[in-house]
Amino acid sequence: DAGITQSPRHKVxxxxxxxxxxxxxxxxxxxMYWYRQDPGHGLRLIHYSxxxxxxxxxxxxxxxxxxxxxxxxxxxxxxxxxxxxTSVYFCASGPYNQPQHFGDGTRLSIL
Amino acid sequence: xxxxTQAQTEISVVEKEDVTLDCVYxxxxxxxxxxxxxxxxxxxxxxxxxxxxxxxxxxxxxxxxWNFQKSTSSFNFTITASQVxxxxxxxxxxxxxxxxxxxVFGQGTRLTINP
Numbered sequence: 691d692a693g694i695t696q697s698p699r700h701k702v703x704x705x706x707x708x709x710x711x712x713x714x715x716x717x718x719x720x721x722m723y724w725y726r727q728d729p730g731h732g733l734r735l736i737h738y739s740x741x742x743x744x745x746x747x748x749x750x751x752x753x754x755x756x757x758x759x760x761x762x763x764x765x766x767x768x769x770x771x772x773x774x775x776t777s778v779y780f781c782a783s784g785p786y787n788q789p790q791h792f793g794d795g796t797r798l799s800i801l
Numbered sequence: 802x803x804x805x806t807q808a809q810t811e812i813s814v815v816e817k818e819d820v821t822l823d824c825v826y827x828x829x830x831x832x833x834x835x836x837x838x839x840x841x842x843x844x845x846x847x848x849x850x851x852x853x854x855x856x857x858x859x860x861x862x863x864x865x866x867w868n869f870q871k872s873t874s875s876f877n878f879t880i881t882a883s884q885v886x887x888x889x890x891x892x893x894x895x896x897x898x899x900x901x902x903x904x905v906f907g908q909g910t911r912l913t914i915n916p
Contacts, residue, residue, distance in 0.1 A: 721901050732805075732892055732906035733846075740901050748903060780846060789836065790902055792846040 693717055696781050696793040704801055709768040711796050713781030721784050722764040724748075724756065726777040727795070733780060739764055771800045803828045805895050807907035814883055815915050822878040822910045824893030830854075832898035835869065835876040840890040840909070852876065853898065883914045 693716035703709055713722060721740055725733040725748075735748030737756040745756050753775060755767045764783075768775055778797050784790030804827040814820050826835065837849040850860065852869050860867045864881045880887050890909045896902040 723901075723903070725904070725906075730908055732807075732908045733894075733904070734906070735903050738901050738903060746901075749905075778844075782846075784902060787902075789848050789851045790904070791848060792838075794845050 694781060694783055694791060694793040696779075696796050698796060699794065700797045702799045702801065703771055705772060706770050709771050709798065709800075711766045711779055711781075711798070713764045713766070713783075713793060715762055715764075715781075715783040717783060717785070718761060719783040719785050720761075721786070721790065722758065723782040723790060724754075724764065724766045725780045725782065726750065726775075727780060728777050736766065736779075773800050776800045803830075803833075803895050803897075803905045805893050805905055805907035807891075807893055807910050809910045810908070811911045811913070813913040813915060816885060817882050819879060819881050820883050820912065822880075822891050822893075822912065824876045824878065824907060826874050826876065826893070826895045828895060830897055834896045834898060834902065836894040836896070836904065837867065837876075837878050838892045838894065838906075840892065842889070846892075849878075880912075885914050885916055888912060888914045 695714045697712045723738040724736040727733045734750045739745045739758040757765045781793040782790040806825045833854045835852045839847040866879045868877045890911045892909045893907040894904040
């Protein structure tokens with residue numbers, strides 16, 4: 691399996707605070723992705739990256755920003771967290787034209 | 802726009818029964834990929850299979866088999882002789898063929914195998 695590590699694995703925070711989730715991969719994959727998983731919705735793409743400093747929006751990008759300053763790291767930031775962003779967040783990475791593999795997820799609760 | 806529908810929210814069967822998970826998709830792309838992922842109770846997502854749209858051959862891997870029918874926009878997944886370890890949520894997904902494989906997921910089917 692691809693070496694993908696998400697941190698933190700669990701986080702509880704308050705509405706209005708900034709939150710950053712980190713995804714680290716050791717496979718030198720070009721593509722990285724952030725998804726959120728909510729009941730009844732499956733997983734939905736938030737943002738993705740196709741190279742260092744190259745990112746683009748996914749289906750549910752409002753309220754989120756991302757950065758990729760190194761191949762191995764892809765950060766997801768909630769500038770001002772809201773209760774609707776309570777979710778399980780999954781990072782994934784994959785090489786060109788190959789299936790992506792997922793990290794173990796981050797459970798984020800916003801009170 | 803792309804869309805994946807898994808109409809079966811939950812399925813419960815007794816061990817050793819065969820079970821089929823349905824997946825129907827919509828896309829305007831002429832070439833695309835279809836996927837199945839497994840999410841066991843521990844929560845991680847496990848890649849099972851990827852098929853491209855121009856290869857309609859059915860695939861078998863042990864007790865798992867996949868039936869891709871472009872005419873009905875379906876990509877169904879069958880588990881033969883189910884086992885308790887097959888209990889999980891199963892997701893069907895779709896992506897474009899070129900560039901980043903931005904996955905569009907179905908809502909998932911929760912499969913429970915009872916001993």
